[in-house]
Amino acid sequence: MPRLLLAVGFVSAFVACDRDNEKYFPQPVAEYPGVVDLGEFTPLTLADWLDPSTRAEKSIYDGLGENAAIGQWGGATFTFQGTGGTVCVLVDPEAVFWLQSVDVRSPADGYICEDNNYDDGDLDLEVGLSAYYNGTPGVTVGNFEQVYEDSLGNEVVFEANECLMTGQRGQAGAHAGRATPEFCEIDTSLHPGRDYTVLLRLWSVPIDDYVVHYAATVVEIGAGDTCADLVSAVAADPECALENEGTGEGFSTLEELYCAGELDDLCTEVE
Amino acid sequence: MLRGLRREKKMKLFTMVRTLALMGVPLLTVSAGSVILGSGSAYAQTTGTIKGEVIDDAGMEVPGVLMTVDGPNLIGGAQQEYTDDTGRFLFTNLPPGLYTVTAEKAGFGKKRYANQQVLIGKNTILTIEMSVQEAGADMDVIAERPAIDTESASRTTVLTKEFLERVPNSRSYQDAVGATAGVLAGGNPNMGGASYNENTYMMDGVNVTDPVTGTFSLNFNYDAMEQLEVITGAFDAEYASNLGGIINLVTRTGSNQLEFDTSVYYETAAWAPKMDARFAADGADLAPTDFDSQFSSMSFNGLISGPVVRDKAFLVVSYSMTRSLIARVGIDLPRDYENHNLYAKLTMQPTAANRFTVLSHIQPTTIDNTTQNNRFVNPDAQSRQAQGGILASAQWDWFPATDVTVESKLTVQQNYIEQGGVPCTHNKRLGYNPCEPDELENTYDYTTPGRLGINNAYNSGNFYYFDFDDRTRWRAESKVSALDQQIPFLIGDHDFKAGFEADFLSWNRTVGYTNNIVYYDWNRQPYDPSSFQNYYWVEASGEADIVAGGEHYGAFIQDVYQPIDNLTFRYGLRWDRSIMRNNFNEPVINFGVFGPRFYVIWDPFGDGKTKVSGGYGRFNGIGNLGIAADLNQSNGLGSKLFLGEAFNNYTNGTSFNYSLNPPDNTNSVHDTLTAPHSDEFSFVGERQVIQDVVFGLSFTSKFTRNVYVFDETNVIWDEKGYGFIGTGDGQVENRNRLRTPSLSRRDYYQTDTYLRKNFADRWLGQATYSYVVSRGTVLEGNSTALAVAPQAELAYGNLGTDVRHQVKAQLAWDLPNDPWTTRLGASLEYYSGGPASRYYFSAGYGGNALLREPYGTYARFEPTYYANLSISQAIKVPKGQFRVEAALLNAINARQSETVSGTYLYAQNRWSIVYRQNLMSGRIGVSYDF
């Protein structure tokens, strides 16, 4: 019988042993909470946007860490008031500015060295009327899904996110991948003065430091203008100390510096 | 008499089993309909029964005859009892094996019936004639061997250890069951027209079916099997509910003799001529590839068994190790499989009325260079899978009376599969990425840019993908049987049995990518790090967790009623209550169902040489956790698909090339579900044409209804099911709903014609021809067969199991050159080609939505067949014997073996399945036992 008990004990111990696999997952970072609310934001004017220093001064530069609540979305929210015109909302989950996926050059041109896959994070952009946002800013991250009841009492969950980007098969509601900017135009003419909520949903954090650094902004643009126009208008502007980093020539220079490990000497941290 | 004495002598010289096998003891045979030896059916899943009656010269029953049953496997020592007033005797709960039955009474002679074989769940029935003329004599009786089971209706085949040794196969129980009619062989065979995941797997009567997938969950030492019971239909209520068949593996028990058995086998296909790969898919030849697969394996087996306390406690310990290397087409490094099986069983019978059995089995396995993650991403040998599990069981059998048994059992089984990357290895036999001397093998290197894979392809999935999967089953069961019972004022005998069982199941799985991104190389082009040409990648957010659990309760009551000697009624009722929950603890499967069975077996001439049987049974599918958990398959936070340069024509060529799998759960369950079930009608006719040779015919029709399927509720399709024109909720998402509609059904018909030669006079043989028709709308449960409404109209057609002509033959012959016995064995299986499904592109979501089988050429695959040959030679040595075996597997063959993912062949705008010929291989082995 003691042998039997021993056997049962062995079995129980084995079954009780489970693996938490923690080492495979990003961990929360104390300095960068996974859910934050950045408050109210005043949209930039076109002039603000075109001036590099004003643009940097008025835009949001921040970071998000892995959400401590396992299995729940993390992200940042902020609000702005409808201007009555069209605005461009833009987020650049820029973990590293040397990045092939947004390189203006063709891939056929070739790269000097490979991308570092481990410092790229991903934020997904959603924008809608604050009244439709169902998360609790700074506490939990929600979305813009609401319920519509038609005349026959049938309830439909509908998407009130106005920042709908088009996916592979033309379906609305898709998002770009890691380290890729997302942007969309929001027509606020129907709701001037009403609060809009911008949600930067934390899709993934880089696995080198578990923090995705990003820039986000809202810019007033003219009717018929697009965010793409906005971006291309400043593509040649210096972001660090390097001229023309958004051009092919600038990228090559940047890449050489990156590969040589000399980038830190040129770039200054933007707080 | 002399022959009997000689046998006794041999038993001392050789190990019991092998010696008995040499003697031409009536052993197993295989058939669609019955078991070889013994007739009647007992109620047990690990033991059998010997019963009968004693009569005198005038045919009158003889009471008070002292009956003794003894055998090497019989724990508790020889059993004795006196025949009752009607001259009857009954010995129950006998472990399978060979027994000697002795009858003696003053005034009569003493008669000894040796080599009476007890099979799992069967009665061995003896009619013993005693004569006063023989008073004082002591004689061995060579009884005529009954070849037909005249009390059983189930389509059961018991493969004995001797059969498994003689008829060549790949030395796995999964392969061995393919010898049975109605079984489409494979790792998880299709049995009786059912899906591969609808069978029940048992080890020593313990249900060890995978609680998540419904497939087999363990490998087992081939040499440690005592018998393998394969039931393809018409089984009693005692057996677990399912829509397929039952594979019951019964292990060695041990005996009073110390036995030792060890063997080494080596198998290789290196020398075999390479034949071109045959691609036959969908009626069209697709791009051919070189056929340069390689295979080799080495296995070591050891078994020791014997008494711990003579007659009171037997112990069996078995260990086997198998390592195989499989190099597939186009892959430089072989898949490296290493499996260890350690099995121990302790059987104790401290008193005549109590027997305890404790067993445990562990099977740690590693697979390096696994390709199981994604078939079209050829691994660059940096992935490792570890799997295994533990099975532990404790059983108490209480025998309050000779004919009454109370069986109680507690079982726990946990299986695990862990798949993860190995950035580098210190294992020198693996030819990839050696670690630096001070580098730890399992330390993930996050900083080095992507590894180079096959053809220098970049596929980070090999070392970033991880999968931790734990599956647990706790099971408690108790059964009571009372055999040979008479009811007052009612003629005939009854064998009653009733029982209750409870299973508690859980599934805990975590899947993800450590880097939250994985690159796939679609076309296996050389990797160009300056572009993402020919690649796509998937970005995952967070891990996907599945935590599902469930319970199953079952109860049954059954009776075998024999009003007169040559007429048997078998009937019973089974009740199952099944609750399987999803991640949100919602009971997705939640029902209680009844499964009645009723069969009649008639021996028209009363001589035990003819049988006509038939009946009806309902079998219910109780589901598994995999079905329940499918409802939260998007439980992970989500994943995105990015398309590289090669996929620009799917996209606009911008950096916004992606699609999005919604992070929320888009699956649901229809309010009204019912249990999938089969109504089976069967008929068997058998006749012993000459001694040991049986000719048989059987016919089975099986109607399966309400198979689990998903349909889609959001998309609004055009009239052809070709494209969609709107969505219910305005979002382009598939919203699948689990249903059990009457529309999802299978109709299966099987006719067997067979000739069977029982093992006797040194040889056995069997040939079975089966004609099968299998039609319906869905073969495998839980498919998305109803995704497009118009499909349902088209989908009824021949199913994958519609393999019309199936021929199976086995032959074994022991040359009469004792003691240097030479054994020859051969097996052949032939299957005409099954149907190929034709999936065509639909513009709608998912791309492959339209199934158009009724149109166009209804292509079938090429026939497949293979033959195995073996020869072995025993070499006697003073302390035992060596046996040298050589086998040629797939000696002639066109066998389907390797299924290539449909995704892989999507390039030609159609989904296809491709099979490839198995390699011919040779195996040599040496075994030693004493």
Next chain:
Amino acid sequence: MSPRGVLSDMTSATRAALLLAVVAQACTFDEHLPQVDIKGTVIVPRAAATRMILDDRTGVESEVVDARFIGPVYLGAYSDIRYDIEAYPHPATGPIIGGELGNTYPYGGGTVGVFDFACYTSTLCKVVTGRYADYSSLLDFWSNTLDQPVVDEQGAEVQSPDYFRTSCYDLFEYTEDAELLFLAGEDGLDFKENADGDFEAEFTMWRVNYHAGMKVWGWMDAPDSNFDFTTCDPANGQQFNQYSASFTTGSSYIDLLNFPSNYIDIGDFVVNEPVELTYEDADAFREAAPTFTLVYDFQVEK
């Protein structure tokens, strides 16, 4: 009386009936599915099949009536149909998001005819199923009626049905004409002229989510002067890399029923009087198995 007594008192016929009842109960399973298939007839006016065709040789314009002019017919089931949203009857819409007209959230729908790729890019988004009996019918219509001959990928006019078939089989790897949706084959042509001179066809709306009071409505996409259709998305559909360049085979837009006003344009025919379904629930509807007639009698003008 004991239960056994009850059984033994029964006649064998009663026992057999009881057994049958038990078996029958086990065999019948009603899912009570909330979806129904709605069947019926659509009627499009003669004008939808009529065109003025200019004969180049004679310079005479004449009226030609041909069912092959009829475009794809769409049907949808909605909570309501309103007359104040557009200049034609239009389904009720949900909330306005981002300034767009709200989504109609249809309960289900169907079509009579779908766009199918007739093997050459010259007919991309122009061929509707159920309109052509065979290859010759299509070639004849394109050459002689529309005066837009079908050309292959090299620009040569396709004149031979055999060549047409070969091209299709090569492209799709088909083995029978029945696999080509745009050939009516045994199914026959969809539309037939009725006694009033209008054209009728049977329809099925697959698995519509049933709600009592819902209304079935629809429109027909009439081809423009170039025989193009607004409801076909040339970038959707099956992907091919054959011929000189890669192309898609075209298919319906995927939100036709959700945002019909994006696709309905001048000349299309809209259902003016939608059919209202008043059966209590899906089970009642199935039991009644009604069929409906939907008349597409409102031509959109602007």
